[in-house]
Amino acid sequence: MATPLPRDPIADARLNWERHGWSDVAAPMAAITAIMRTQQILLARIEGVLKPFGLTFARYELLALLSFARSGALPMNKASALLQVHPTSVTNAVDRLQGAGLVFRSPHPTDGRTTLIELTPEGRTLAKRATAALNAEVFAQSGFEEQDIDQLLRILGAFRRNAGDFSE
Amino acid sequence: MATPLPRDPIADARLNWERHGWSDVAAPMAAITAIMRTQQILLARIEGVLKPFGLTFARYELLALLSFARSGALPMNKASALLQVHPTSVTNAVDRLQGAGLVFRSPHPTDGRTTLIELTPEGRTLAKRATAALNAEVFAQSGFEEQDIDQLLRILGAFRRNAGDFSE
DNA sequence: TCCAAACCCTTGGATGTCCTAGTATATTGC
DNA sequence: GCAATATACTAGGACATCCAAGGGTTTGGA
Numbered sequence: 001m002a003t004p005l006p007r008d009p010i011a012d013a014r015l016n017w018e019r020h021g022w023s024d025v026a027a028p029m030a031a032i033t034a035i036m037r038t039q040q041i042l043l044a045r046i047e048g049v050l051k052p053f054g055l056t057f058a059r060y061e062l063l064a065l066l067s068f069a070r071s072g073a074l075p076m077n078k079a080s081a082l083l084q085v086h087p088t089s090v091t092n093a094v095d096r097l098q099g100a101g102l103v104f105r106s107p108h109p110t111d112g113r114t115t116l117i118e119l120t121p122e123g124r125t126l127a128k129r130a131t132a133a134l135n136a137e138v139f140a141q142s143g144f145e146e147q148d149i150d151q152l153l154r155i156l157g158a159f160r161r162n163a164g165d166f167s168e
Numbered sequence: 169m170a171t172p173l174p175r176d177p178i179a180d181a182r183l184n185w186e187r188h189g190w191s192d193v194a195a196p197m198a199a200i201t202a203i204m205r206t207q208q209i210l211l212a213r214i215e216g217v218l219k220p221f222g223l224t225f226a227r228y229e230l231l232a233l234l235s236f237a238r239s240g241a242l243p244m245n246k247a248s249a250l251l252q253v254h255p256t257s258v259t260n261a262v263d264r265l266q267g268a269g270l271v272f273r274s275p276h277p278t279d280g281r282t283t284l285i286e287l288t289p290e291g292r293t294l295a296k297r298a299t300a301a302l303n304a305e306v307f308a309q310s311g312f313e314e315q316d317i318d319q320l321l322r323i324l325g326a327f328r329r330n331a332g333d334f335s336e
Numbered sequence: 337t338c339c340a341a342a343c344c345c346t347t348g349g350a351t352g353t354c355c356t357a358g359t360a361t362a363t364t365g366c
Numbered sequence: 367g368c369a370a371t372a373t374a375c376t377a378g379g380a381c382a383t384c385c386a387a388g389g390g391t392t393t394g395g396a
Contacts, residue, residue, distance in 0.1 A: 004335040008325070009250045011336075016236045022299075025307035031317045032210055032310060034324040037252060039207035040383095041331050042200055047384095058352060068184045077374060082177045084205060086354055091376060093352085113361045113374040131190075139193035142200060143330050148323045149199045155316045156202040157176070162311050163209050167172040168179075208353095215354095226382060245344060254384055259346060261382085281344040281391045 010034055042138075049137045053130045054100065058085075060130055062093050063102060066119045067127040073118040075108060084165070102126060178202055210306075217305045221298045222268060226253075228298055230261045231270060234287045235295040241286040243276060252333070270294060 010033050017026035046057050055063070061083055066074055076094065080087045094117055097103040102123030108114035119127070144152065160166065178201050185194035214225050223231070229251055234242055244262065248255045262285055265271040270291035276282035287295070312320065328334065 004332050005249060006334070007336050008328070008334040009252070010328075011325075013232075013236075022303055025303045027314075027317050027321065028310035028312060029303070029307045031312065031320040031324070032307065034321060034328065035203060035207050035210060037333070038324050038327055039203050040252065041328070041333070042203060044384095056351070064181075068181075075374085080374095081173060084177070084208065085352090087375065088355085088377090089353055095376095096351090108374095111362075111374085115375065135190055135193045135197070139197045139200065142196035143327050144196060144199060144323065146195075148326075149195050151319050151323060152199040153195065153202060155312065155319060156199070156206050157178075158313075158316075159206055159311050160176070160178075160202065160209070164172050165205070165209070166174070166176040168175050212354095224381070243344090253382090255345065256347085256385085257383055263346095264381090279344085279392075283345065 010037065045138050046134065049133050050130055053126060053133070055126070055130055058089065059093050059097055059102075060127075060134075062090070062097065062117075063119070063123060063127040064131060066103065066117060067124055067131075073106070073116040075114045075116055077114065079117060097123065178205065213306050214302065217301050218298060221294060221301070223294070223298055226257065227261050227265055227270075228295075228302075230258070230265065230285075231287070231291060231295040232299060234271065234285060235292060235299075241274070241284040243282045243284055245282065247285060265291065 010030050013033060014026045014030040017023070017029055022029075043057060046060075050057060050060050053060075062079060065079060065082060066072070076090050077087065080090045083090070094103060094105065098105065101120055103117050103119055106116045106118055108116055142149070161168070178198050181201060182194045182198040185191070185197055190197075211225060214228075218225060218228050221228075230247060233247060233250060234240070244258050245255065248258045251258070262271060262273065266273065269288055271285050271287055274284045274286055276284055310317070329336070
């Protein structure tokens with residue numbers, strides 16, 4: 001970030017692939033590498049906006065998910081499935097959010113194995129404020145053209161469905 | 169990955185955004201979230217292929233970068249800039265690669281501050297084999313249509329240039 | 337010439353992700 | 367009804383990333 005590089009390292013990698021006789025996979029290699037790098041840039045922006053709220057992206061995602069839950073509570077395994085992360089990652093996030101007084105655990109009324117996560121009033125308020133900040137400072141200035149966003153949604157949506165994310 | 173979800177959680181998030189009156193940023197929010205999730209899926213595939221070689225993606229990237237360096241050696245700060253990661257991440261990767269006998273450190277001939285990283289013969293061989301595996305098992309079956317790959321390269325390339333990755 | 341500022345790498349700490357294993361509770365099949 | 371299997375959460379460990387700080391080396395201006 002400090003100083004822009006004189007040349008695009010991903011374009012260079014693609015040239016290297018072609019020089020070595022891997023032209024058939026050079027383009028997908030470059031595209032996949034570009035997705036990796038783009039994710040890194042976006043994550044850094046998001047974390048920068050959330051930092052003043054004492055949140056990381058992982059914690060924000062859980063908070064936001066809870067704020068949209070009809071009942072206001074969600075089983076941990078449900079959160080794990082919806083966020084597409086390992087159950088231990090949810091445990092980790094809940095531990096920290098609970099320590100910050102933003103959520104609390106409660107036993108499931110009928111299934112003794114299951115733990116519900118619920119927002120505290122502070123958690124609900126913070127989720128609202130953090131979302132407003134992300135909307136204004138990241139999503140409203142994404143750096144993508146409007147028609148490119150449609151392309152991304154189409155391409156990545158097909159990819160994710162194909163990868164087994166959802167069956168719909 | 170276990171079981172596909174009945175509904176696309178990102179499409180649901182988009183609906184939630186629209187319901188709450190944030191329609192103007194719902195699409196970019198969904199696109200950015202999709203990039204995050206796609207990166208996660210791709211990284212998991214890549215790590216899966218590299219695991220038999222005892223490599224992670226971070227270590228592979230460094231190994232591949234070195235294998236394309238003309239002189240076969242690269243200063244650590246250069247590697248950090250090209251890979252777009254923090255210098256401490258390079259230190260970490262070099263420590264582990266060196267422990268595995270794949271690279272070694274050598275002092276810079278004229279600048280006492282700088283450390284050069286060089287491939288060992290084993291490192292060079294492993295880089296070749298790992299690249300062949302990634303080409304065959306990931307890049308050749310990326311899951312993207314050919315014209316979509318062009319779209320991705322165009323859209324993400326513009327985004328990265330705009331984000332200050334490179335000036336070219 | 338010489339000292340302050342800039343640069344390079346490493347150490348230590350915080351966070352997040354995954355995996356493996358262990359404990360507790362539910363469900364299933366005989 | 368009870369044992370075997372499946373499911374839910376958590377503890378511990380391996381990795382990777384970043385930040386802050388520290389020690390050594392170079393550079394540049396007074």
